[in-house]
Amino acid sequence: MAEKKSQLNTYIFIITLCLISGLLLATVSELLKNRQQEARKAYLYKQLLISARILSYDNYFQIPDKKGNFIQAKLQDDLLVPTDTPTKATQSEISKVFKTRVRPMLTDKDGNSFTFEQKEIDYETYLNIYESKGYTPYPYRLYYEIKANRKKEHMEKTPPYGFTIPINGYGLWDAIFGLLTLKPNGTTVIGVSWYEEKETPGLGGEISEKWWQIQFYNKQIFRQSPNERTNLKSASLGIDIVKPGVMKTLPKIKKEHAVDGVTGATITMNGVMLAFKDSLAPYRKLLININKKYGKTST
Amino acid sequence: MAKPPLKHFFITPIWKDNQILVAILGICSALAVTIQVNTALVMGLAVMFVTSLSSFFVSLIRKITPDNVRMIAQLVIISTFVIIVDQFLKAFSYELSKTLSVFVGLIITNCLVMGRAESIAKNTAPLPAFLDGLGAAAGYALVIIAVALIREFFGFGSILGYALIPETWYASPEHPNYYVNANIMALAPSAFFIIGFFIWIYNLIERKYNVVG
Numbered sequence: 001m002a003e004k005k006s007q008l009n010t011y012i013f014i015i016t017l018c019l020i021s022g023l024l025l026a027t028v029s030e031l032l033k034n035r036q037q038e039a040r041k042a043y044l045y046k047q048l049l050i051s052a053r054i055l056s057y058d059n060y061f062q063i064p065d066k067k068g069n070f071i072q073a074k075l076q077d078d079l080l081v082p083t084d085t086p087t088k089a090t091q092s093e094i095s096k097v098f099k100t101r102v103r104p105m106l107t108d109k110d111g112n113s114f115t116f117e118q119k120e121i122d123y124e125t126y127l128n129i130y131e132s133k134g135y136t137p138y139p140y141r142l143y144y145e146i147k148a149n150r151k152k153e154h155m156e157k158t159p160p161y162g163f164t165i166p167i168n169g170y171g172l173w174d175a176i177f178g179l180l181t182l183k184p185n186g187t188t189v190i191g192v193s194w195y196e197e198k199e200t201p202g203l204g205g206e207i208s209e210k211w212w213q214i215q216f217y218n219k220q221i222f223r224q225s226p227n228e229r230t231n232l233k234s235a236s237l238g239i240d241i242v243k244p245g246v247m248k249t250l251p252k253i254k255k256e257h258a259v260d261g262v263t264g265a266t267i268t269m270n271g272v273m274l275a276f277k278d279s280l281a282p283y284r285k286l287l288i289n290i291n292k293k294y295g296k297t298s299t
Numbered sequence: 300m301a302k303p304p305l306k307h308f309f310i311t312p313i314w315k316d317n318q319i320l321v322a323i324l325g326i327c328s329a330l331a332v333t334i335q336v337n338t339a340l341v342m343g344l345a346v347m348f349v350t351s352l353s354s355f356f357v358s359l360i361r362k363i364t365p366d367n368v369r370m371i372a373q374l375v376i377i378s379t380f381v382i383i384v385d386q387f388l389k390a391f392s393y394e395l396s397k398t399l400s401v402f403v404g405l406i407i408t409n410c411l412v413m414g415r416a417e418s419i420a421k422n423t424a425p426l427p428a429f430l431d432g433l434g435a436a437a438g439y440a441l442v443i444i445a446v447a448l449i450r451e452f453f454g455f456g457s458i459l460g461y462a463l464i465p466e467t468w469y470a471s472p473e474h475p476n477y478y479v480n481a482n483i484m485a486l487a488p489s490a491f492f493i494i495g496f497f498i499w500i501y502n503l504i505e506r507k508y509n510v511v512g
Contacts, residue, residue, distance in 0.1 A: 010365040017360075017372055021379040028383050032390040038395040201398060202334040202454070202485045208397075248472065263482065 042091055044195065045098040050179040051193035052146055052162055053217075054080070054097065057210040059088045061097070063149060080149050101147045101161070106140040111285025114140070130176070135154035142166060142284060146181070158296045162190050165283055169275020172267040174198040176207070176275060182221070187232070189239075192216040194272075204268030215259040221280060221287075224253040232288050238277035241269045308419075308427040312435035319442040319494065320412045320501045326412035329443050330490040332402045336459045339447035341388075341395060343440025345403055347433055349380045350412050354420040354432030361421045373416040378407045411439055446493050454484025 018039075049055035053070055056062050061073040063080050072086040075093050078100050104123050106114045116123050119140060144164035147155045163186065167178040177196035180188060192213050199205040206212050214254060222235040240258040242250070246261055262270040318324045325346075332342040353376045357364075364372050385403045388396035396403075406412065415435050420428040451457060456464035456478075470477040482491050 006365065010368055012364065013365055014368055017375055021375050025379060025382055028386050030379060032386050035390040036386070036393075039390055043393045076457065196397070201338065205398070264485070 008147065017112075042095065045102075045136060046094055047193045047195035048102060048144065048164055048179050049094060049098060051179040051191045053191045054101075054146075054161075055089060055094065060086045061089050061093075079151060085272050099210060100152075101149070101155075102164075103145045103147065105143050107143060107283065107286040108140055109282070109285070111283075111287075111289040113145075113286070113289075131177075141286075143286065159184050163290060165280065167192075167275050167279040169271050171197055171199045171207075171271040172204050172265075174202070176271060178267075178272075178275065180221075180276070180280075181218075182287075182290075184290065184294035186287040186295065187220055187222050187230075189216050189219045189221060197268075199265070199268045203262060204265040206262045206265065207268060207272060212259075212262065219257045219259065220254075221276070223257045226251075226253055232284075232291060237280045237284060237287075238273065241273045305427060305430060308423075309430040309434040312415075312431060312437040313441070315505075317436075317438040317442065317501070318330070318414070318435050319439055320498050321398045322411075322414065323498075324414050325409050325439055326494065328405055328409050328496070329397070329439075329446065329494060330401060330487045331405070332399075333443050333447040333490050334445065334454070334485060335451050336447045337395075338398055339443045340440075342398055342402055342406075343390075343443055345381075345384045345399075346406055346409065346439055347436035348384055349377060349406050350415055350432040350436040352380050352432075353377045353412060354415050355425050357420040358423060358425040364421070369421060370417075372405070373413060373421075376464055377412050377416070379422075380417050396447045412437060442494070442497065446490055449493055450453040450484045450489060453481045454489070456480055467491035482502070 021062060050057060053062060061075060061080050062070040063073045063082060065071050071082050073080040074083040074086060075097065102118060106116060106119055106121070121140065126142065142162060146161045146164060147160050148158040150158050162181045162183055164181045166180050167180050169176055176194060178192060178193050178194040180189065194207045194213070197205065197208055216239065219239060222230055222232055222237055224230045225235065241261040242258045244260045244263055247255060247258065250258060279292060311317065316322065319326065319329055328342065332338050356376050357373050381403065385396070385400060388399065388403065413430050419431045448458065452463065456462055464478065468478045470479050
């Protein structure tokens with residue numbers, strides 16, 4: 001009898017313990033849920049602006065000057081103006097710049113562009129459903145249009161500052177997520193950001209570090225033909241990753257299409273290379289359309 | 300036997316009974332999170348939080364815990380606190396949680412936490428158990444931060460992300476014989492060597508030549 005009773009006690013003890021800890025965890029997770037989603041969204045905004053080089057890695061706003069060099073800027077009346085006394089961008093300023101200048105857009109398989117309102121799709125719901133699966137297999141694919149740094153009334157008429165395309169793929173440990181921002185000619189990279197990865201820190205994890213990402217500045221995503229004008233319809237699309245040190249031996253057209261890899265992270269590097277290739281392929285028609293529309297107005 | 304004073308519970312495990320150097324516990328995570336100083340720092344703090352609180356609660360229910368399920372009970376308590384740490388990191392320091400989340404989850408399997416629960420917490424009152432957990436984890440944190448300082452400096456030429464070795468000292472195509480970061484420091488085996496080296500130094504200081512465990 002005594003043995004039976006102690007067994008019952010054990011059951012009661014374990015069940016109570018699990019209930020208490022389960023209840024505690026559920027409360028904590030419920031209380032922090034909104035805060036976590038906000039944090040994640042804010043992180044995404046920030047990373048998109050970093051990939052567009054509107055925000056620097058150490059959290060200062062920046063704008064390109066006439067020569068194309070990026071100089072520090074501050075936010076003044078919804079406009080970024082050059083400054084000599086920069087201050088770090090606050091979270092609310094980052095959200096504000098994102099909301100005024102970045103438009104989430106949709107494109108279909110023929111490269112036509114639509115706003116979310118035109119297709120009556122809610123942006124947040126769209127993100128929740130498709131972000132983890134990748135945007136490419138669905139009829140309407142997401143991209144972002146970044147408006148020019150102008151006052152609201154001139155913003156729509158000026159050619160946009162750039163376009164951001166989400167890049168998804170697989171690394172060594174898990175899926176990797178990135179953003180690639182292109183100049184309005186649709187072929188030149190402004191910047192890139194790998195914002196979600198679980199790769200080995202110090203090796204594959206370096207893909208989310210500044211020193212690696214700044215290599216992408218001004219690269220060409222279409223491989224240039226050596227002689228005539230590049231045919232965007234057939235040129236290979238993506239960015240090659242080469243062994244560190246090989247770069248200086250490459251011819252110019254390949255150099256513009258390649259970055260140095262990270263030693264000891266071959267599988268991550270292959271994943272990144274494949275991610276560019278696979279994610280950009282369905283956007284080819286959009287990129288060609290963008291190039292037709294804005295390619296001549298900007299250099 | 301006279302009861303030891305309360306502070307004894309906190310101070311002993313920091314140096315005299317250091318969990319890494321003496322008990323050789325928690326080595327696996329010491330290898331994984333010591334590549335950079337800031338990850339080691341946050342990991343140390345997280346382990347301090349988890350170990351102290353889980354020791355406290357294990358001790359609190361020590362009299363009603365049936366002996367045959369005590370380890371499961373300890374694991375439930377430990378993992379509860381680990382998940383809380385992870386959730387808080389995600390909400391308040393999203394960018395840090397991205398680099399750490401895998402390792403924070405691994406605190407559950409850190410032998411140190413369970414070791415404290417088994418050896419001290421289930422036999423003493425809650426307050427000493429709490430201090431003991433805090434001390435043991437502080438000892439752990441000190442060692443992994445020291446390892447991380449060495450690894451980050453020699454492996455990446457920086458501390459806490461700030462580059463300490465000037466760019467001009469590095470080897471380049473023009474100066475192939477200049478300084479190069481020691482790549483082995485970025486790999487897990489280097490932590491083995493460094494911790495082994497620390498244990499040797501520790502034993503020299505403490506004059507204990509026979510390490511048990």
